[in-house]
Amino acid sequence: MKFMKIVTLILLIIPFNIWCQTNVEVHYKSEILIDFDTLQGPERFKQVFKNSVEKSKLIDFVLLINVNDSLSLFKKDDLNDPSISKMDLLTISQILEVNGKYINSKRKLIHDYFLLEKNLKVEVEKTVNWILTKEVKKIGDYTCLKAIGTIEYGKSKNETVEAWYTASIPLPYGPKTYHGLPGLILEIKEKNHILYLDKIKFISDEIKIIAPEKKDIISEKQANSIIKIANKKAEEYFKN
Numbered sequence: 001m002k003f004m005k006i007v008t009l010i011l012l013i014i015p016f017n018i019w020c021q022t023n024v025e026v027h028y029k030s031e032i033l034i035d036f037d038t039l040q041g042p043e044r045f046k047q048v049f050k051n052s053v054e055k056s057k058l059i060d061f062v063l064l065i066n067v068n069d070s071l072s073l074f075k076k077d078d079l080n081d082p083s084i085s086k087m088d089l090l091t092i093s094q095i096l097e098v099n100g101k102y103i104n105s106k107r108k109l110i111h112d113y114f115l116l117e118k119n120l121k122v123e124v125e126k127t128v129n130w131i132l133t134k135e136v137k138k139i140g141d142y143t144c145l146k147a148i149g150t151i152e153y154g155k156s157k158n159e160t161v162e163a164w165y166t167a168s169i170p171l172p173y174g175p176k177t178y179h180g181l182p183g184l185i186l187e188i189k190e191k192n193h194i195l196y197l198d199k200i201k202f203i204s205d206e207i208k209i210i211a212p213e214k215k216d217i218i219s220e221k222q223a224n225s226i227i228k229i230a231n232k233k234a235e236e237y238f239k240n
Contacts, residue, residue, distance in 0.1 A: 023065060026064075026065070026201075027063075028175055028196060029057060029060065029196055030056050030061065030193055030195050032092075032095055033193055034192055053092070053095070056092045060079070061077060061195060062074070062077050063173060063175060064209060065171060071104065072173040072179070073101060075098075075100070095192060097154055100114065101113070105212075107172075107179075110122065110212050112212060120218065126152040130147045130148070132145065132147050139164060139186045140186075142166040145165060147164075148161070154177070156191065163178060166183045166186055168183070170184075172184075174188065
């Protein structure tokens with residue numbers, strides 16, 4: 001009986017030790033869910049918009065996880081297909097709402113991005129209230145469970161999000177602001193797009209992620225004030 005208890009304890013410790021020694025690099029692709037037949041506006045505009053959206057499949061998004069330091073970083077991959085223009089990137093970023101970097105530091109989420117050349121590092125107070133379900137599906141080699149929630153940050157605030165996470169990789173991270181589930185998020189579905197798993201790499205080498213210093217971090221309330229002023233300046237500029 002004592003032997004069985006020791007074996008059980010060893011089996012519980014082994015997976016924990018594996019994840020403490022392994023860093024993870026997760027790559028995601030996107031699928032934009034827009035019905036182009038319902039788009040309003042000139043045909044020329046609709047065609048340009050459609051061309052930009054179709055290029056979204058060429059963009060790679062990456063989630064880096066430093067397990068030992070409890071840090072993660074989500075961003076668009078720095079390497080771009082040469083056929084993607086700055087206008088394409090702007091259009092796609094607006095639809096996917098991927099702006100800058102998302103840093104998870106010991107369960108504190110920081111959204112690090114630029115607004116009119118001003119660098120904002122915003123501590124996100126609330127992201128999503130998750131409800132776990134028993135619905136299951138396979139994503140690649142991984143069995144995943146579904147979670148649904150209400151978004152509490154960004155332009156999609158109050159809308160519903162659907163996440164698929166795997167307990168096989170017991171790390172509470174995911175794309176963008178999404179985290180806090182009992183496993184790595186492999187797929188996210190919002191109103192008009194999906195971010196889905198492309199590939200996973202398990203890395204023994206260090207993944208260096210630098211968390212913002214406390215003195216540089218601002219609150220959502222401070223960020224909203226800055227955004228309000230920036231929007232007002234933009235309105236005045238276009239009026240003139």
